[in-house]
Amino acid sequence: MSWTTYLMYLAVMAGVTYLIRMLPLTVFRKEIKSVFIKSFLHYVPYAVLAAMTIPGVLESTGDIRTAAAGLIAAVIMAWRGHGLLTVAIVACAAVAAAQGLLLLI
């Protein structure tokens, strides 16, 4: 692909993505008073994360069995109140361990 064509595509792609992110965060400055909208926005992050995690996590490692091992490890660690980095590392380690185990079987 020529650089000219590429750069036109890149400009549209990056421009649209940036505007969608920037406008609501920058233009809308008022504090929201409506209890419904406040509550709605309060719950949005959890809804987004839950929807992105399940079922996506099961396809994140290329093998549903190792992903399940990582998922279970992460849930246990998070349930015990460990921080983001710890939970993420333990989940990776559990996947690696499960991969090793599957090689032995």
Next chain:
Amino acid sequence: MNKLFMKGVRHGLPIGLGYLSVSFAFGTQCTDNGLTIMQALLISMTNLTSAGQLAGLQVMVSQAALASGLIEMALTQFIINLRYALMGLSLGQKLGPTMNTPRRMFFSFSNTDEIFAVASSQPEKLHHHYLYGLMVMPYIGWSLGTLLGAAAGEILPEFVTSALGIAIYGMFIAIVIPPARREKSVAMVALIAIAISVCFRYIPGLSAVSGGFVVIICAVIAASAGALLFPVKDDAAEGGADA
């Protein structure tokens, strides 16, 4: 720099690690499709989004006529990334007084799903030092991963990349579970969102809906249900996601 900045950098580390593996795959796909290493890297450095970039790459290499290709690019990015508008609105309510217009315009570039999630789970109003720190590792991870993937798709052994693939999800789980344990309302919202997202993944026909749309639909239905069934009192909403 200062404490808040370093706290942000620390919180961004798991995001950066997770991005490394995801963007690695993206970089590989770029060069597989005939882009140069530089072109792959530039996409990641200017977009910082996973689903949108993947769809954008497909439009770029689709050999469509330029004019219709550019329109398709704009529409695709708009639909897939519309969820960021919702997140921006939500996060906007949590920004502290130091977040003036130029700082908002600067930070909003990096308001990805993961950065949004971590930022909005902080109990206090957000300071620009914290948010700037939070941007660092994800940006490095995303760019570096793309570069490595484009330069040498086989540089990391597969068992390492697949193990890293779960890092982002581990982080999501660490954000959702503690408040869901404390508050029935959060647990309910999460379960509703999961039920809908599972339907979209596995029910034939529904599974054709793009990932960005699924997230919007799940978020709107589950968060509306939460807001109707468990309205949040003022102080709790202001305390943010962790209240």
